[in-house]
Amino acid sequence: MSNLEQTLSIIKPDAVERNLINEIKKIFTSNKLAIKETKKIHITKDEAAEFYKVHQSKPFYNDLCGYLSSGPIVVMILEGEDAVIKNRKIMGSTDPKDAEENTIRKLYGISIDKNSVHGSDSVENAKKEINFFFKNGQ
Ligand code: IDP
Ligand code: MG
Secondary structure, X not given: OOOEEEEEEEEOHHHHHOOOHHHHHHHHHHOOOEEEEEEEEOOOHHHHHHHOXXXXXXXXXXXXXXXXXXXXXXXXXXXXXXXXXXXXXXXOOOOHHHOOOOOHHHHHOOOOOOOOEEEOXXXXXXXXXXXHHOHHHO
């Protein structure tokens, strides 16, 4: 049974700054996640606050929004079988020190805040997040 899905991935400022874009993209494509759209952008803190508003009650919210808007990021639509959960597995745990071997966060993450990538956590949130960055599917 096939379950083709799309999910939103972000390469965060710490990874863009260290020129890890191509390495991270290769990990997605070699795991059969096709990159349907990709763009490098630099968002404002207000835009980051909107994107991360599910976390608005968390103590790290302000720093998180400051961080995501601190430099260029790469936002991508990934597509493949079970893309949402597959991307989460490829990313690894939120805190790089808990992440499994060969996950992106284990390989490249610096700390719980500078953890190199974002990935949608459900099909429903993937739709919202894709729409946030790629209005009209662009
Ligand atoms: P996720 O990115 O693995 O889905 P979330 O719990 O959704 O993790 O948190 C969103 C982002 O907020 C994380 O990727 C990380 O950058 C940051 N974050 C999460 N927990 C903490 C924390 O305890 N301190 C600082 N930053 C955090
Ligand atoms: Mg999350």
